[in-house]
Structures are given as structure tokens and as C-alpha cells.
Amino acid sequence: xxxxxxxxxxxxxxxxxxxxxxxxxxxxxxxxxxxxxxxxxxxxxxxxxxxxxxxxxxxxxxxxxxxxxxxxxxxxxxxxxxxxxxxxxxxxxxxxxxxxxxxxxxxxxxxxxxxxxxxxxxxxxxxxxxxxxxxxxxxxxxxxxxxxxxxxxxxxxxxxxxxxxxxxxxxxxxxxxxxxxxxxxxxxxxxxxxxxxxxxxxxxxxxxxxxxxxxxxxxxxxxxxxxxxxxxxxxxxxxxxxxxxxxxxxxxxxxxxxxxxxxxxxxxxxxxxxxxxxxxxxxxxxxxxxxxxxxxxxxxxxxxxxxxxxxxxxxxxxxxxxxxxxxxxxxxxxxxxxxxxxxxxxxxxxxxxxxxxxxxxxxxxxxxxxxxxxxxxxxxxxxxxxxxxxxxxxxxxxxxxxxxxxxxxxxxxxxxxxxxxxxxxxxxxxxxxxxxxxxxxxxxxxxxx
Ligand SMILES: [Zn+2]
Numbered sequence: 001x002x003x004x005x006x007x008x009x010x011x012x013x014x015x016x017x018x019x020x021x022x023x024x025x026x027x028x029x030x031x032x033x034x035x036x037x038x039x040x041x042x043x044x045x046x047x048x049x050x051x052x053x054x055x056x057x058x059x060x061x062x063x064x065x066x067x068x069x070x071x072x073x074x075x076x077x078x079x080x081x082x083x084x085x086x087x088x089x090x091x092x093x094x095x096x097x098x099x100x101x102x103x104x105x106x107x108x109x110x111x112x113x114x115x116x117x118x119x120x121x122x123x124x125x126x127x128x129x130x131x132x133x134x135x136x137x138x139x140x141x142x143x144x145x146x147x148x149x150x151x152x153x154x155x156x157x158x159x160x161x162x163x164x165x166x167x168x169x170x171x172x173x174x175x176x177x178x179x180x181x182x183x184x185x186x187x188x189x190x191x192x193x194x195x196x197x198x199x200x201x202x203x204x205x206x207x208x209x210x211x212x213x214x215x216x217x218x219x220x221x222x223x224x225x226x227x228x229x230x231x232x233x234x235x236x237x238x239x240x241x242x243x244x245x246x247x248x249x250x251x252x253x254x255x256x257x258x259x260x261x262x263x264x265x266x267x268x269x270x271x272x273x274x275x276x277x278x279x280x281x282x283x284x285x286x287x288x289x290x291x292x293x294x295x296x297x298x299x300x301x302x303x304x305x306x307x308x309x310x311x312x313x314x315x316x317x318x319x320x321x322x323x324x325x326x327x328x329x330x331x332x333x334x335x336x337x338x339x340x341x342x343x344x345x346x347x348x349x350x351x352x353x354x355x356x357x358x359x360x361x362x363x364x365x366x367x368x369x370x371x372x373x374x375x376x377x378x379x380x381x382x383x384x385x386x387x388x389x390x391x392x393x394x395x396x397x398x399x400x401x402x403x404x405x406x407x408x409x410x411x412x413x414x415x416x417x418x419x420x421x422x423x424x425x426x427x428x429x430x431x432x433x434x435x436x437x438x439x440x441x442x443x444x445x446x447x448x449x
């Protein structure tokens with residue numbers, strides 16, 4: 001399907017220059033679309049030029065010509081559970097808490113180091129195959145399996161922020177004495193931070209990861225937030241996903257105003273914090289997240305798969321919330337951030353059809369921005385990744401647009417908004433033909449075809 005280009009030798013390490021069509025959001029706002037562009041990557045893996053080929057004839061000679069492929073920034077997945085990937089696609093429509101008991105906790109319970117050795121390398125390849133070059137990921141509870149996940153990411157080359165799940169009540173890990181579980185979980189997290197946070201010049205980082213308020217005492221939430229603050233690690237958890245979950249949190253934390261307040265009292269809010277879902281926020285909760293500069297991972301596929309709800313995305317963005325997109329595998333069955341955009345878009349349309357409040361309506365290019373630069377900004381990495389601009393690291397994907405055409409041989413879309421629309425609504429599992437992080441090629445893309 002990719003024609004003669006499949007014989008092009010793709011560079012595996014920098015320096016190199018790629019030639020192709022280019023579509024990227026820009027840090028200053030807006031989008032750059034070039035029908036014929038060059039992306040120059042230096043020996044350190046940084047972008048030194050990303051712009052029209054006509055302006056740099058000196059570079060064009062040695063360039064690897066990928067036309068008509070489209071060069072884009074790698075996507076950013078702000079929320080996924082790597083150990084759950086083997087059960088992706090199971091349990092559609094189940095209630096969140098019942099789904100966790102049936103499909104998720106048994107899988108995570110089994111996710112020790114030997115299982116991680118089998119699953120993690122394939123999982124990182126699957127992220128890259130989907131076009132994701134940066135991922136914020138949950139592990140399971142075992143320290144040794146986290147080391148395996150990090151080592152696999154180190155070898156693969158993906159940009160990853162990973163954390164050991166912390167649970168000191170309602171946990172699946174019943175082998176640990178409840179009186180020691182909090183101290184042990186904190187000590188394990190601290191050791192993992194020591195070993196992995198900032199590894200390889202910051203390509204790998206750590207996120208302190210209390211699962212959610214139902215699995216954590218107020219003390220664990222407080223101590224874990226303090227650990228993140230004192231080490232510069234991220235802090236990630238779930239909030240306001242499902243009405244049953246919200247009711248249970250209110251029962252467990254009767255002294256709090258609402259779900260967001262549980263994390264606020266623990267010192268967990270702030271710009272190094274990413275909360276997944278936030279589907280059912282009250283005005284007070286939304287204001288508090290905006291005011292504290294807390295980040296949200298919007299996971300629309302998961303929210304519909306588990307019938308949790310449809311986030312009023314436009315209203316949140318109008319309020320100034322910093323937000324990116326998450327696959328939430330295995331709450332979402334699909335790792336592709338392009339699929340997340342598609343389902344998110346449909347969800348917002350469904351709100352309009354149902355006469356529900358929507359706020360701002362996003363265009364396809366705005367969805368692409370959320371899935372790349374929006375996610376990078378949420379992580380504070382917008383000076384590193386999320387767009388193709390000189391000075392950033394070369395986190396690039398190459399897409400074969402022939403996968404997007406309804407009929408082979410039809411002309412490619414000239415208009416960037418039309419191209420974005422096709423990328424979202426006709427996304428194909430094999431369309432990502434190559435991915436690089438810091439100019440180093442990732443295994444995964446192109447492996448199925
Ligand atoms: Zn999740």
C-alpha cells in the first residue's frame with residue numbers, strides 16, 4: 001500500500017534530514033503546513049530546521065525523500081496503564097468498579113517482573129506503532145516490574161513517564177501486611193525515583209502514582225504528594241470518572257467538600273500533577289483545578305467504553321484548564337491518540353445533539369494540537385516535544401496518507417484542516433510508518449505490514 005517508499009532506507013540515528021509534507025502545531029499558536037518541507041536533525045537529536053524545502057536548497061541534496069508521507073510531531077498519551085494492555089477491548093459498558101474487579105485487578109496482580117519482561121517491550125512498540133512518542137503511564141504495584149518497564153523503555157527509545165501504582169486499601173496485593181503497606185509503597189516509589197527519574201537526560205521520568213482515592217488513605221495521598229514535591233517527580237491519579245466512584249469517594253472522605261478537595265487537602269494539586277478523566281467536575285472543582293494549574297488527561301474513548309460520561313470539554317477549555325489526551329488503555333481499547341481524537345470529537349457532537357452545554361467547539365486542527373503540543377504543555381515539556389520547530393528534540397512521526405484516502409488514487413487533501421480531518425476520521429492502524437524520539441528511530445511502526 002505504501003508503494004515504492006517502502007524501499008526507502010529510514011534513518012535510525014541522527015544526524016539526518018527528512019523531506020516530506022509537514023503538519024505541525026506551533027508554540028506561538030496556529031499551525032504550520034508545508035506541502036514540501038525539510039526537517040533537519042542534528043547529531044544530538046535536536047531539530048535545527050523545520051520549514052519549506054525551497055528556503056534551504058543546501059539541505060535538500062542529502063535529504064531522505066519521504067514525499068508524499070506527512071511529517072508530524074509524535075503524539076503525547078497522557079494516560080495509559082501498560083499492564084492492562086493485554087485485556088484491551090474487554091468489558092465494554094461495564095460499571096467502572098465492577099470492570100476493575102473482573103478484568104483489571106487480576107491482570108495487575110499477575111504483573112510481576114517475568115510477566116513485565118514479556119509484555120513491556122511489545123507494549124512500548126505498540127505505543128510507537130500508534131504514533132505516540134511520549135507516554136505518561138501507570139505500572140502495577142511491584143517495584144521489580146517497574147524496573148523492567150523502565151529498562152524496556154530505555155532500550156526502545158520512547159519518551160516515558162512511569163509510576164508504580166500505590167494502594168494502601170482495597171488493594172489486590174493482599175500478600176503485604178496492611179500495617180506496613182504505606183511505608184513500603186513509599187520506600188519503593190522513592191527508590192524507583194532515585195533510579196529512573198531524569199534518566200537519559202530526562203527522556204525517562206517518574207510519576208508518583210496513587211491509584212485513586214478509593215484505594216488510598218488520606219495519609220498515603222498526603223505522603224505521596226510530599227514525595228513528588230520533594231523529588232520533582234510528577235504526581236498522577238484519577239478523578240471524577242464515574243458516578244458510582246464519586247459516591248464511594250464521598251463516603252470514604254466525609255470531611256471533604258468534593259472529589260477534587262480530597263486531593264487538594266493532600267497537597268496533590270499543581271502543575272506537576274496530571275488527573276485522569278475529570279468527567280463530572282462541579283464549577284468549584286473546575287475553578288480549583290484551573291487556579292492550582294493542575295493538568296487533566298481527557299480520555300473520551302475510555303469514558304464511553306465504560307459508560308462513565310462525556311466531558312464538557314469546550315467549557316473546561318474556556319475556563320482555562322490545561323488538558324491533553326489519554327488512551328487510558330485498557331479502559332480505552334485503542335492506544336491511538338488519533339482514535340482518541342475521533343471518539344472525543346463524536347462525543348462533543350453527541351453533547352450538541354443532546355442539547356447539552358458544549359462551550360467552544362474544536363476543529364480537527366485543534367484536536368491534533370491537543371493530542372501533541374497540548375499534552376506536551378500539560379507535562380511542562382512544550383519546550384522539548386509536541387511540535388516540529390527548531391530547538392526542540394526530534395520527536396517525529398511519518399504518516400503514509402494513502403491509508404487515509406477513501407479510494408486509492410484520489411488526490412491528497414491540500415488544505416491542512418481537511419488533512420487533519422482525514423487523519424482523525426480515517427485513521428488507520430498501519431498509517432504511521434516511522435517514529436523517532438530525539439532522532440532515534442523507534443521499533444513498532446510498520447511492523448504489521
Ligand atoms: Zn486510568
